[in-house]
Amino acid sequence: MRKCSLTALDALFAKMAESAALYLPVDGDDGRAHYAQWQEGLHLSDALNTVRSAKDFFFPQTENLMAFKVNGKTIEIIDTRTEADDFIVFGVRACDVRSFDILDTVFLAEPADSYYANRRAHGVIISLACTRPAETCFCSTFGIDASTPAGDVVCWKTDDALYMEAKTEKGSALMAALADLTEECDTDAVKAQQATTKERMAKLPLADLTADKFGGGKTMEFFSDPAWATLSEACLGCGTCTFVCPTCQCYDIKDFDTGHGVTRLRCWDSCMYSDFTKMAHGNPRLTQVERFRQRFMHKLVYYPENNGGVFGCVGCGRCLTRCPISMNIVKVMKNLGGDAK
């Protein structure tokens, strides 16, 4: 384990930014933290987490897949793929780091999504342990330890220093480059912080929430639950929960007519939208009840069923704070199966 004094943090960031674009959470004008590319004068936010997750760097909301150039009656196909530039995402919390396991399962399984794989290969994730989890946090429900995140490099920030530990080859390479700015250290301060954080985790309002009743093989148990109708009755059908979610991975592919050709792009889609899964014959999910059910069944039942029991939620709590009508996965988990609180 190595550490760097907080007074030298800027120098550390400057060093990192030399070889790759460095993104880190900074406070925005709206009083909330957003990712921004580091430059002299930008400071790491103290906020618990960013509004949008680090997913955006690897699976951006809009991505051009290919292009067609049209000239009169001829069409030329253009492969727009290029090798990605190296980049570093700093300050990813434990929950969001876990989301990459879920995204990787989807995008890196054969045939791998070359666009995603390209970014994963060139991106380094530096995680940051939580110290003050919020009332909306429930990562422990999914077995995540907020005090000890995964990542290429893991960091703990105390009052005076940033403690760092490489976890992967990419991480080790990065730490080697930072050797001049960091010093080897013991793990006492980190252990103390981890202990405190764990205590805090245990006292969170949602600490007792479990996903035990969900998982693979539970489709029949929950699919026809009458609670779906009441849970979804106020749902606006917007995509907020989907678009702030670090694990949602659905997309649509569209052709944009540029006037002189076509840009084929993919963009995030939301299962909450009425035209999601719309096919030639219409839409198999007729009402918002079915769309709403799909989103939560996917995270709590279908995904674990297909992926060795891993849930499709990481408990980051974004949907709890962002949903316009305050409906969210926690309320769903508590109300399904006749287990209303």
Added chain:
Amino acid sequence: MQTVTRDMLVSRAKALLADGTVDRVLGWKAGEFTYDVTPGVFTDADAMEKEFVYGDFCGANFSKYLLTEARKTEKKVLVFLKPCDTYSFNQLLTEHRFDREKVYAIGIPCDGMLDIHKIRTLSAEGVTGIDTDGESVTVHTLYDGDKTVARADALAERCVNCKSKKHVAYDELLGEDGEIIDSARFDEVAAIEKMTPDERFAFWQDALSRCIRCNACRDVCPACTCEKCVFDNPNSGVENKSPANSFEEQMFHIIRAFHVAGRCTDCGECSRVCPQHIPLHLLNRKFIKDIDEFYGEYQAGEKVGSRAPLVDFMTGDLEPSEAVKRGETNA
């Protein structure tokens, strides 16, 4: 704290359920925390007793839910309307969006609703509970103990700039009706108008670049009730699912605001729900301010059946070139 209490609403709703006037009640259901109440439909007294809550975070405008709820009821659906909601209610009636006969509307006074984001910013993260009492709000937090913030500071933007405490539609009123307020709601618009074009462009580029095109602003908007929105219609020429670039962001927000121009009651739901805190109300209010200044004051939803400014004209209306000059006080 609100003047009307949960018990007042529940007892009135129960009575109307009992006497057969209504068979559905639109109300609020408690969440995990104080602030995360969810709109819900109640059909029996027991459920109401168990789950119905009312308080400073019950800001959702129920009028749009009437589009679906009024179709489901056999008798009438009971809806509680804050003063600002009644304007949306009337506007929807003007546009024939639901059957007035299927609705029983109770006007409830409103003391302003609180904004959880403002409370978090003013107190601390990790809000486990909120007590309001008169002019102060006590916030219970995970790590910073109890914090007190002034109620006035915690009010949602739309409540700070409340335009009316007067109900323009109801079947019955709980408590006292208020007055139309001479609010300062256009001050921010005026401030932007005073900027240079470069500053205005930078301001909006910054705001609109945050858009994630979740459509929450549209989906919550009581004026957006199209059977098929142009942004979801592949044949409209403007359909797109993502804010692919700054043009898409601009186009979405210009068209969204233009489509509700003259129909927007300034209920403020769009800004409330925006997960990216884009000040959408400043777009809508720009149109309202322009309409007021160019064509005379007009409040959408004040009267059922009123003629919206964009489907009306005067032979002596000002020319677009003049309008642009007047709308830009900096010039």
Added chain:
Amino acid sequence: MQRIGVFVCWCGTNIAGTVDVKRVADALRNEPGVVFSAEYQYMCSQAGQDMIKNAIREHNLTGFVVCSCSPRMHEATFRKTAEAAGLNPYMVEIANIREQCSWVHKDMEIGTEKAIVLGRTAIAKVNLNAPLTPGESPVTKRALVIGGGIAGIQTALDIADAGFPVDIVETKPTIGGKMAQIDKTFPTLDCAACILTPKMVDAAQNDKIRILSYSEVTDVRGFVGNFSVTIKRKARYVNEEICTGCGLCTEKCPQKKVPNEFNLGMDTRRAIYIPFAQAIPKVATIDADYCTMLKTGKCGVCAKVCTAGAIDYTQKDLIMEEKYGAIVAATGFNPISMEPFDEFAYSQSKDVITSLELERLMNAAGPTSGQFVRPSDGKHPHKIVFVQCVGSRCAGASKGKEYCSKICCMYTAKHAMLIRDKYPDTEVYVFYIDVRTPGKNFDEFYRRAVEEYGVHYIKGMVGKVTPTGDTLRVQASDLLANKQILIDADLVVLAAAIEPDKSARPLATMLTASMDTNDFFTEAHPKLRPVESPTAGVFLSGACQGPKDIPETVSQASAAAAKVIGLLVKDKLVCNACVASSDEAMCNGCSTCERVCPYGAITYADKEFRMPDRTTRIRRVAQVNQAVCQGCGACTVACPSGAMDLRGFSNKQIMAEVDAVCK
């Protein structure tokens, strides 16, 4: 996928002089959808049209673009060509490469490039064109003539002669209009009443003509062939059916001080009156502004003396709604007010009069019973000055009209001649800017006034008229002699400009007929369609379209009648094919479109729909009456969801044009 043909016209050298037509044809051949492209000297010629027809057959064209002159010129021609070759006429688009390209630009390179873009734009549109079929609407075989002057009367008589019923709506208690006030007519000098009143009687006796006097049009709805008109029949407090027109009441009425408008206020009439002896209908009318009975409830003399019992003080305005297939505007003219022309002392001296006032002074039935005397003292005038163009041809002036009132030169010559003829002891001076006499026998008439009757024509303007004791001091300039002139005149006659009647503007709004800046009705085409308004089914008769003398008015009146008859003989009208239509699946029924429709073409219906969620719902949806819709497109923009679209100018078509233009 369309199979589009492109035909580039040279228009002789009109296009080919500035546009490389071959290059245009070659470039457009490569556009998506184009399967044939050619150029030719004159596409609109028979040979050119045959070339198109052959290409349609040989290449199975589904649509074509003609790069030629303005669509306003030959769109109809090429649509007919398409139809003749079995193609839907709406599968044709015109790229305007003459008026908007070759005639605007001088450089061949620029003109050619632009022509290619315009052609490409038209191709982009045709790619999205769909065959359109115009609807049909029935025709109500009855006409409405608004205005009962000589124009309205002639139009009504001609329409009635063809066998169609006609209503004449006249705001005054009698028909007759301005001509009834005129004494003699130029250039024949026959008496106006002698030729007008028989026509008035004809109209009254024609069983196809209904005269709605003392009435106004208050609302017009509908469209060509199907107008629905609201007419207010003002209360005249006399039962028209019973009144015999004996005139006893008009003699006995104690209220004697009512200014007589028929004599332009130069004498008085009673509160109950018949405007003039030959009035049609010859019935009395009570002037509510002056009638003591109506104002105070005390009097009732007329009711007492009326042996027929026709007086009805309780009569109310009657609103009637009638259906018509065609409407003729014949609202006529008025002399403009002389108030702003202080320099002529019109308001200071009774002896400064307008020409129309002179007509009444000289008329045997006028205020002086035909005695030509000064209004101030009843003395015979010996020196008379006529001032021409008062308020006419005032370009740039703050008062008056820019246009020539056309009739003044001739009636002034008439007046001068008549006075010199009857009273050889008078001296008559006419001040003029120009004397304009372009009519049959007009110049001969004017020459007679000068040569035979010794009227002093002086080219020059009167600067000022000052009442001085008994006379009027006229200061003027003689431009030909280049000197100032002072004349002490006994009478000054002003040839006041004429303007459209004030009722024309609101009527035009109701009719959705356009007007020029002077409030004259605009004709559909100044040369080729002079008696039609651009609004289908609305026709123009008489001075409401522009200043006219009587013969011209009567010819136009008959021409308008011919157009009306041409419309009314049809059993069905073919409607505009480019109309709005609502996609009911997307319509919200919000009523926004209805509010902007100027024709009331949109209505709503509750219909049952199978919804995407497989439920059934009754929804309120907009429906467009295709016979009523004129295709302006206001509703398409008002509609927030885009459910309302316009055939022939659809959202997609216009956006495709935008794309092609910006490419």
Added chain:
Amino acid sequence: MQVTEYKPKIVAFCCNWCSYAGADLAGNNRLNYPDNIKIIRVPCSCRVNPMFILRAFQRGADGVILCGCHPGDCHYTSGNYYTRRRMALLFSMLSYLGIEKERTRVEWVSAAEGAKFAATMNEFSAQVAALGENKRLEDLRCKP
């Protein structure tokens, strides 16, 4: 160095009854105006949806002008009155968003005003040219 004069792309929506005829008249009278202005014929100025204007900018237009009958002279009686309100609000909004107000215009041109049509187009083209390329309401994807 070769200096090429910057030619802005301009879309002119013209109503069929007045302005399009006015443009024809300009041609009849051989009045010159820039070739970079391309006319799109619409039945009435009220047919022009704000979406068309945004579309033009998206597709690379540097200026958009709407021409209709003079107020009061609309072939459809009231269409241009609606246009006037719609465009007043739209243009004011564009300006509010910091987009140059000189890029948009509404002008009333009658069928008799060929000279006004040409003069307006010359003037508008010069005005837009002075602003340079449209950068604030552009869609980079649509650039060639």
